[in-house]
Amino acid sequence: MTPFESICEKCEELIQPYLDRELSERERLEAETHLADCGYCSKRYRFEVSLRGYVRQACCSEEMSPELKAKLASLRTPLD
Amino acid sequence: MADAETDARRLATEARDRVRFEEEVLGLADQVYRVARRLVSSREEAEDLVQETYARAFRSWRSYTPGTNLRAWLMRILTNLNIDRGRREQRAPDMQPMEEGDYFLYNRLEQTGAPDDEERVVERLSQDSIVEALASVPHDFRDVIVLVDIGDFSYQEAAQILDVPIGTVMSRLHRGRRILKGELAESAVGEES
Numbered sequence: 001m002t003p004f005e006s007i008c009e010k011c012e013e014l015i016q017p018y019l020d021r022e023l024s025e026r027e028r029l030e031a032e033t034h035l036a037d038c039g040y041c042s043k044r045y046r047f048e049v050s051l052r053g054y055v056r057q058a059c060c061s062e063e064m065s066p067e068l069k070a071k072l073a074s075l076r077t078p079l080d
Numbered sequence: 081m082a083d084a085e086t087d088a089r090r091l092a093t094e095a096r097d098r099v100r101f102e103e104e105v106l107g108l109a110d111q112v113y114r115v116a117r118r119l120v121s122s123r124e125e126a127e128d129l130v131q132e133t134y135a136r137a138f139r140s141w142r143s144y145t146p147g148t149n150l151r152a153w154l155m156r157i158l159t160n161l162n163i164d165r166g167r168r169e170q171r172a173p174d175m176q177p178m179e180e181g182d183y184f185l186y187n188r189l190e191q192t193g194a195p196d197d198e199e200r201v202v203e204r205l206s207q208d209s210i211v212e213a214l215a216s217v218p219h220d221f222r223d224v225i226v227l228v229d230i231g232d233f234s235y236q237e238a239a240q241i242l243d244v245p246i247g248t249v250m251s252r253l254h255r256g257r258r259i260l261k262g263e264l265a266e267s268a269v270g271e272e273s
Contacts (some may be wrong), residue, residue, distance in 0.1 A: 012182045016257060017250075020228060022235050047186045050202045052229065055260075058210035059230055064113040068127050072109055072134045076102045 007034060011041045015048055101141045105134070108151055111231065112158060118226045119162055121215055129165070133158040155231065156241045159223060185261040189268060205268055213263035221256030224249055 014031040017023050023031065035042045112133065117126040136157050137144075144153050189201050214222065227238040228249075235253075239246040 009181075015182055016254065020235065020253075044183045044186045047201055048182070051185070054202045054205070054207075055210050055214070055229060058207040059118050059214060060114050061207070062117060062123070064110055064130075065127070068113070068130065069109060071131060073106060075131070075134050075138055076106075077098065077138060 008038065008041055011035065011038065012044075015041075015045055019048060019052060097146070098141055101144065101146075102138060104150055105137055105154060108154060109134075111151065112154055115155065115226055115231045116158060116162075118214060118230055119159070119223060129158065129162055132161050136161065149237065151231075152233065152237045152241055155227065155233070156243075159227075159241055180258065180262060182258065182261075184258070185265050188265040192268065205264055209264065209267040213260055213267060216263055217256055217259050221252050221259060224252040225256045225260065228253060 011031060011034045014023060014027055018028065018031045035045055109130070113126065113130050116129045116133070117123070120126050120129060133154065137154055140157075144150065186201065189204055192204070214225070217225065223242060224238055227233045227241060228235070233241065235246050235249045239249045242249070
């Protein structure tokens with residue numbers, strides 16, 4: 001049997017690609033099975049989910065200025 | 081006469097395709113700006129970069145194959161221009177300290193302050209500190225994080241945009257996120273003391 005710690009280490013490795021939806025079917029099941037049973041990892045998994053959202057929120061808060069938008073539109077090839 | 085008619089029809093089709101292309105490209109402007117804003121350090125630089133990207137995209141619209149991934153096509157222009165602009169003076173990645181595991185940041189934050197539910201632990205980080213931490217991640221790593229986490233590109237798309245193998249995208253993402261977390265942990269712990 002695999003020792004408990006090494007399963008959690010494996011899970012730690014799988015969490016980022018799992019969140020990126022880049023795992024193979026087998027790995028995805030492996031991660032989900034472990035997350036369902038392990039409080040240690042599922043707690044950290046939920047943190048990773050909220051961290052992703054938080055980073056996104058922090059980094060996408062600044063909107064593009066209307067001036068820039070107008071400038072981009074003006075770069076279009078004029079219709080003749 | 082038939083030739084003149086064919087020509088006119090061809091020109092009309094081309095004009096229509098071009099207008100459609102330009103409208104689609106302009107519709108992606110907010111997404112392009114969000115990515116650009118995190119690839120470079122200032123708002124002004126991001127605005128210049130987006131303008132250059134659009135100027136080039138409009139000029140080279142014929143090189144886009146309709147039906148393929150337009151967002152990725154645009155982002156490739158953007159990242160190439162960014163590299164060409166030579167904003168690359170930065171600490172060499174090798175000089176980065178060894179980064180910790182993926183759970184490192186949570187473990188660190190959990191130790192500081194009262195026990196809390198996981199969703200609240202993240203709020204111990206300020207939004208400013210996140211922006212700063214991302215800006216301090218070396219370019220090669222940051223490009224991948226920005227494309228995947230902010231641009232919502234897949235590993236495969238990021239590999240095509242940056243013209244690197246997918247394995248490189250994965251290793252840079254892995255390393256880059258750990259560097260990011262290391263920076264975040266440092267700023268969080270710094271604020272505590």
